[in-house]
Amino acid sequence: MVGLAGFDLPGGVLGAVLGDGAIVVIVVVERAFDVGLDALLELAELAIAAPDLPAELRQLARAEDHQRHDEDHEDLERADLRQSSSFRAVFPKAMVVVRVAKTASGGVPRNGGSVPAARPAMMRAPVRPITFAHRGARTEAPENTMPAFRRALELGARGLETDAWVSRDGEVVLVHDRFARRGLRRRNVAKRSADQLAELGVPRLADLYAELGSAFELSIDVNDRAAAEPIVELARAAGDGAPGRLWLCHASVRFLAGLREHAPDVKLVHSRRRQHIEAPLERHAAELAASGIDTMNFHYSEWTKGLVALFHRFDVNAFAWDVQEIRHLRAMLRLDVDAVYCDHVERMVTTVNEWLEQGDVAT
Numbered sequence: 001m002v003g004l005a006g007f008d009l010p011g012g013v014l015g016a017v018l019g020d021g022a023i024v025v026i027v028v029v030e031r032a033f034d035v036g037l038d039a040l041l042e043l044a045e046l047a048i049a050a051p052d053l054p055a056e057l058r059q060l061a062r063a064e065d066h067q068r069h070d071e072d073h074e075d076l077e078r079a080d081l082r083q084s085s086s087f088r089a090v091f092p093k094a095m096v097v098v099r100v101a102k103t104a105s106g107g108v109p110r111n112g113g114s115v116p117a118a119r120p121a122m123m124r125a126p127v128r129p130i131t132f133a134h135r136g137a138r139t140e141a142p143e144n145t146m147p148a149f150r151r152a153l154e155l156g157a158r159g160l161e162t163d164a165w166v167s168r169d170g171e172v173v174l175v176h177d178r179f180a181r182r183g184l185r186r187r188n189v190a191k192r193s194a195d196q197l198a199e200l201g202v203p204r205l206a207d208l209y210a211e212l213g214s215a216f217e218l219s220i221d222v223n224d225r226a227a228a229e230p231i232v233e234l235a236r237a238a239g240d241g242a243p244g245r246l247w248l249c250h251a252s253v254r255f256l257a258g259l260r261e262h263a264p265d266v267k268l269v270h271s272r273r274r275q276h277i278e279a280p281l282e283r284h285a286a287e288l289a290a291s292g293i294d295t296m297n298f299h300y301s302e303w304t305k306g307l308v309a310l311f312h313r314f315d316v317n318a319f320a321w322d323v324q325e326i327r328h329l330r331a332m333l334r335l336d337v338d339a340v341y342c343d344h345v346e347r348m349v350t351t352v353n354e355w356l357e358q359g360d361v362a363t
Contacts, residue, residue, distance in 0.1 A: 130339035159217030214242035
């Protein structure tokens with residue numbers, strides 16, 4: 001050995017042993033024992049927390065789903081903010097709020113129909129809320145499939161919720177994302193025919209009506225604007241009052257208002273996060289009523305008793321989505337919301353039925 005050089009460094013000592021043209025570097029970590037002990041303690045903590053992991057993973061998956069939902073509508077939200085700005089320019093500060101009177105069929109009067117003022121605040125008779133099975137009974141069958149939809153109705157859901165896109169061959173197909181996924185397979189909806197998507201379990205709207213009829217409320221997120229008018233035509237073809245039980249949801253007021261011109265016989269739902277509505281909410285409720293839009297759909301955490309009453313003053317329904325827990329379902333029922341969306345169909349139906357048995361509710 002020729003020599004040994006030592007250098008003190010943070011956390012250790014670096015030694016270089018020189019000899020016969022070779023250099024051997026030796027690192028002595030002063031706190032190796034502490035690091036090993038910390039690792040053992042962390043492993044023990046993980047073992048203790050293991051029973052809670054499934055619930056936490058489900059919560060993370062739901063949060064990711066909500067984030068994807070918001071990201072999918074970012075462009076619509078930006079456009080709608082511009083539309084809201086133009087709305088503010090139309091109404092003076094001392095505005096008189098009006099609402100659009102509905103015809104007997106639920107449509108909006110045309111050609112100079114009367115537009116009465118908003119109703120004064122008053123007690124509103126409780127209604128039987130619509131129980132929407134979010135993407136069908138997705139906890140018991142793959143979401144947005146015929147088995148999930150059928151099972152949801154068997155469990156007593158009054159309504160089904162789904163999402164619509166247009167396939168390559170022009171069919172309205174029911175799938176949440178732009179890409180259909182089953183297992184490891186992933187297909188771009190716009191680049192596949194309805195038959196090819198059916199191989200992944202993706203049904204057509206025509207299949208839903210053909211197999212399950214139309215004696216239920218149907219809420220559809222119009223993820224592809226090109227799907228809107230074909231959806232309305234399919235509902236009309238289904239007959240038996242299907243258009244009157246069809247709720248078309250979208251993030252853009254402008255798009256919904258334009259759709260109202262062509263579809264006076266269906267229900268329209270403005271589905272958006274409260275934080276993205278720039279105008280004061282009373283002004284927004286007035287805008288929805290003036291545009292012939294039937295419903296405001298907020299996340300359940302964004303509704304309050306006063307806010308529900310505000311929209312009801314303009315004859316605008318209050319829908320609440322992502323209502324998963326019994327305590328949250330009961331809270332929404334106490335607020336007199338008009339519909340709830342839930343993944344757990346049996347839990348939702350049981351909770352609502354128990355609430356209905358406690359008092360007189362208009363059906």
